């Protein structure tokens with residue numbers, strides 16, 4: 532409303548008009564994460580657990596808020612090849628169809644990992660058959676979704692300097708069967724099966740300024756250089772970003788340096804699984820939510836300054852469902868954790884506001 536018109540209104544009407552004006556001002560900024568991400572062409576997304584799409588309120592929120600989704604478990608080996616040679620895409624197909632009807636991209640997670648594998652796999656693997664089994668799986672799963680996946684986590688969590696190898700690689704079942712070449716096999720096969728997908732290496736423990744994460748970043752950079760030398764198709768690094776709320780004050784020097792190097796190598800970077808574990812934060816909910824929100828803001832404002840960073844996904848969106856309330860250590864007061872941008876009733880929290888601000892800035 533123009534100021535002159537505004538002044539000419541009668542006293543009673545003015546109150547009403549002023550209220551409307553203020554409300555319009557308040558809502559003129561982005562009201563959803565995907566609106567906040569649009570001007571900078573960023574992707575913002577969430578992991579979606581089985582069952583979420585069956586709840587109309589959760590499905591509506593996912594459709595409204597995000598422009599990319601990833602299945603929390605349904606593209607993992609245990610879900611897609613539950614028995615040797617029998618593939619099952621029924622659950623993941625539902626998510627991909629939902630995404631396509633809501634103008635959303637899809638991340639694929641994941642093709643090769645040491646965890647969430649079906650029992651038969653570890654029983655069946657031998658150094659003789661492992662390459663064929665891996666190749667068959669990657670070709671079939673990536674082939675099934677060819678041209679429909681924004682980025683595939685081709686290999687998940689292959690680095691673990693604590694395992695004591697000089698190259699810093701994890702002594703996973705794949706490494707034991709095939710040696711370090713399993714990575715190359717997985718990436719080359721994925722590139723053949725879906726030449727359009729951005730092939731991603733995804734890992735945790737890359738975020739913090741401490742010696743453990745420092746070693747992990749160094750080992751990963753070595754691996755990336757080896758990939759480049761051998762011309763192995765790789766387009767992006769996934770930084771899981773499972774943060775802990777007890778980080779005070781948070782600093783991201785090592786990560787900044789790492790992201791510069793990733794960019795110099797011509798790679799993109801995605802925040803793939805962000806959440807904040809409030810294991811040790813105070814019980815009081817407004818205090819806790821504020822601290823969690825502040826960590827979201829600090830982290831995202833920092834990483835989103837980097838031109839390499841193109842996507843931010845949280846590992847779930849509502850505190851109603853988070854893996855941190857499952858297998859992980861629970862709070863001593865037994866209160867449920869609050870790691871995500873929406874509370875259990877699907878209301879936005881300070882972490883949501885922090886995401887909107889960080890996505891908008893830049």
Ligand code: XIL
Pocket residue numbers: 603604647687771804854
């Ligand atoms: C977790 C899921 O959230 C759980 O439901 C499942 O039981 C175990 O896996 N890093 C990853 C994800 O790459 O696949 C993990 O997801 C969380 C840690």
